[in-house]
Amino acid sequence: MTDQTYIESSPPSxxxxxxxxxxxxxxxxxRKCPNCGKGPLLHGYLKVNDSCQSCEQELFHxxxxxxxxxLTILIVGHLMAPLLHFAFVTWRPEPLTLFTIFAVGCVALSLYLLxxxxxxxxxxxWSKRLYGFGKPD
Known part of the structure; x- marks a missing residue:
């Protein structure tokens, strides 16, 4: 393959x-705008703003x-399952105590991560220009 063929066949990236x-x-x-890092990305708990208040980047795409x-379930499960096993094997707490502690921990971690x-x-x-984010800036 020559250099010219490579240049012609490679997509512009x-x-x-x-x-x-x-x-x-x-x-x-x-939870800030991926473009400027100043404006809030979310309003409420999970609702994405339609556009950034600072740089007017459209976010509804x-x-x-x-x-x-x-991802939240994946991370929480992979963190809590070994901890649950370790706590049970090490201390052998009452089942209701173990359930209460880990239920609160799972909910709190999920609410933080989501x-x-x-x-x-x-x-x-936004960084990979997926969906409607592909428009030129």
Whole structure:
């Protein structure tokens, strides 16, 4: 394959890569606009704003759907299952005590993670220009 063939067959990727992914993920995790990092991404608990109040970036394009809930369940399950096993084997608490402690822990961790993971998914979609975020800035 010659250099000329490679250049002609490779797709232009400059536009798709000009939005850095890690800052967008971090801004989304903080529930801020993935573009400017100043305006709020969410209003209420999980509702994404239609646009940023600071930079007017349109945010209604997102398609987070069930992704944040799936990731929340995945993370909480992988953290709590080993802890539950460790607590049961080590201390052998009463079942009702064990259930109460871990039920509260699972709910609290889920409530903490869900909006942050939704923000991170919206930030990822923005950085990769997925769905309607592909329009030029």
């Amino acid at each position: 400059v536009q798709a890569d000009d939005r850095p992914i890690w800052p967008a993920l971090a801004r989304g995790w903080r 997102h398609r987070a759907d069930d992704g944040p809930a799936y 909006p942050r993971l939704k923000g991170a998914i919206v930030g990822y979609q």
